[in-house]
Amino acid sequence: MDVNQDVDVTVVGAGPVGLVLAAELALAGATVQVLERRAEPDEAMKAGAINVPTAEALDRRGLLPAAEQVQRELLSPPDDGRRAPESRFTGHFAGMVLDPDRVDWSDPDLAAHTAVAGARWVPQRELEALLADHVVRLGIPVRRGVGVTALDDTGDGVLVGTTAGPVRTGWLVGCDGGRSTVRRLAGIDFPGTAPELTGHLAVVDIADPSMLASGWVWSTRGAYRYGPQPGRVVTVEFDGPPADRSVPVTLEEVQTSLRRVSGTDVTVTALRGAATRWTDNARQAAAYRSGRVLLAGDAAHVHSPFGGQGLNLGVGDAMNLGWKLGGVAAGWAPEGLLDTYDAERRPLGAWVLDWTRAQTGVMRGDAPSAALREVVGDLLSTREGATYAVKKISGVTQCIDLPGGHPLVGRFAPDLWLGDGSRLADHGHGGGFLLLDRTPGGVFARRAAPWAGRVSSVTDDRATPTGVLVRPDGVVAWASDATDPAAVTDLEAVLRQWAGAPSASPLLHRR
Ligand SMILES: Cc1cc2nc3c(=O)[nH]c(=O)nc-3n(C[C@H](O)[C@H](O)[C@H](O)COP(=O)(O)OP(=O)(O)OC[C@H]3O[C@@H](n4cnc5c(N)ncnc54)[C@H](O)[C@@H]3O)c2cc1C
CATH class of the missing domain: 3.50.50.60 (FAD/NAD(P)-binding domain)
Structure with missing residues (x-):
């Protein structure tokens, strides 16, 4: 056994x-x-890219360099003249690719999480x-x-x-x-909700690629996208879910779907690797x-x-x-x-x-959906619209409703740079809670000392926030701009709430 x-x-x-x-x-x-x-x-x-919280999770465990290496190899210039993926990752909404030049990258939510920007195409x-x-x-x-x-x-x-x-x-x-x-x-x-479409994702060789447009193209049957990575094809057809999702996807199936949605008689000569079939259940x-x-x-x-x-x-x-x-x-x-x-x-x-679901509604081949696509496309081409969508897609606005008045509480910890040139995330590779203490006498770290096995304290000499407690999943559980006794009492209550009773026994005592 x-x-x-x-x-x-x-x-x-x-x-x-x-x-x-x-x-x-x-x-x-x-x-x-x-x-x-x-x-x-x-x-x-399957997935072609990761969002900011995923990149930050890798970062917090010291896996970011490996992810960056994957991206470097992926972004190396293709040999067939096709455009490599945009290194400034924006994503798309219902096939409407968001233009990075329209995004307000100085938006506070986006600017707070720039350190992981080097690892998105993973x-x-x-x-x-x-x-x-x-x-x-x-x-x-x-x-x-x-x-x-x-x-x-x-x-x-x-x-x-x-x-x-x-x-x-x-x-x-x-x-x-x-x-x-x-x-x-x-x-x-x-x-x-029940599924209404069949999609395919494949990397293919095509005899006559000039028959296909690049970017997303819609028709009354659905949509397709050719590129941006060499040979990558996505098709979407609004003709119900696949009959049997367990049988392997064949070259003929991809070609038939591509011909139907593109309205061409394009020829697929090879499938490179295993293709995927999916639906919108x-x-x-x-x-x-x-x-x-x-x-x-x-x-x-x-x-x-x-x-x-x-x-x-x-x-x-x-x-x-x-x-x-x-x-x-x-x-x-x-x-x-x-x-x-x-x-x-x-x-x-x-x-x-x-x-x-909203994207399915916008992508259907019928006239109302096509009209809706026009409206949404117009909105996404504005600075506000593109910024809104990129913030949603990238995950930077994700937050949890936690008690506490500080604006950082409930959000993923931003890139906090420390006086020694490191970032707070650099100190979390072993898991556990991280306490950043910027008080002159280290009053927060002293109060957290009884939790030493679970909470690592990092001291720093910068100004505000004066203290931040980050949970092992990167969510800020407590933050303060003060140093007074009330802030220290508050920290202790939050430590008890999330890290349990004080104990210096190490997190890894069972291993
Ligand atoms: C075409 C396509 C494109 C996608 N693109 C993206 C994207 O760009 N970004 C994104 O975030 N997501 C994307 N996704 C979604 C992403 O692939 C899934 O959300 C992800 O794989 C989920 O991971 P998982 O570990 O939960 O499940 P899975 O990856 O499905 O892993 C489940 C594992 O459990 C095993 N298993 C199943 N049953 C048993 C059992 N009884 N006993 C033991 N083992 C079992 C399976 O063999 C499998 O290895 C895409 C998906 C598809 C299909």
Whole structure:
């Protein structure tokens, strides 16, 4: 038997979300294993880019240089004369690519997160590879070729049936994709809206590329996009969902779809790598937790890939859940911490579903949708419209409703540069809470000292904010521009709320 018989948390699925989650659980002190039914990583083309919170999550764990290297290789000039992707990443809304020259990059939300701008074009396959290396470095076992088939939540743990035999685990997290077995076995509802389209993504060789226009092109059947990376083709057809999503996509299928939406008889001569077929099913789990079973990533929400949100949403789930469940498993979490996972993440998931539904509405081939496209296109070509959309797509405006009067609270920590030339994010590679203390006598750091195993203090001599407490997922839990006793008392209350009772025992005491 290859699978661990007694582990704090078993993560089902070694996609991007399962890998991030496993790493965060381990950094929070839990013992963890990953079960993945595929013998080898999935080679299908999916996400092509990451958003700001995902890039910042990589940054916080020291993985940014590897992501930047991926982007450098991707952006090296193509050999067939086609345009390489724009290095200043903006994204698109319903195929309307946002012009970087119209965006107000001095907008405070955008300007607060510039340090990760060098790593946005990071395709999913390469991201998964660098996350898999990270997981291996943390010593987490990933058991490939092991599928989960049954579960029984006994109240004090979960008995899991797998293709390699039974497993007992404290907690089970389904990161097993949109057709999640864990979600079904846990009896969690998955309400939402029905699909109405079939999309394809492929990298192809084309005999007569001059037949295709570059950029997004619409017709009454749907839309296609050729480029900007060499040979990359996306088609969207509003003729219902695919009949069978499990059969591999063939060259003929891509060519037929491309011919239909482009109205040409273009010839595809080769498929480079595995193509993908998708639809716009938009559904969200009615709850992200049922007893000792939790969901994250596509297992918790599915929607069309328009605007590139799914992977990023799932990585955000994993960052949010990892330290909380890890803290529960390792025994340091305060009461109710795990409940905040659903409360903080489901509203954002619901927003993403609507963001993608809005794009479906604008992309249909009918006359009202075409008219709506004109209106939305006009708005997005204004400075305000382009800035609004880029802020939404990039994730820089994401925030959680947390108590506390400081404007940073509930937002992802901005790029805070320290007097020694480092950034606050440079100090978070090992996980845990980060406390930035800029008071002359280090009063905040002294008050946090009893939490030394969970909270790392960084002192600095710059002015404001005078103190910032960043949770392990990068969200600011507390911030102050003052140094008075009230601020110190406030910090202590927030530490108790998120990091539990004071204890100098290290986060990693279980490993
Ligand atoms: C064409 C396309 C383009 C996309 N573009 C973007 C984009 O630009 N930006 C973006 O953010 N997102 C994008 N997405 C969405 C993104 O690919 C998904 O959101 C992401 O893969 C979700 O990751 P995950 O880890 O939750 O699930 P998955 O990647 O689906 O991984 C789930 C894993 O669980 C395993 N598994 C399943 N069942 C079991 C079981 N019973 N036992 C054990 N293992 C199991 C699977 O084998 C798989 O490895 C795109 C998707 C598609 C299809």
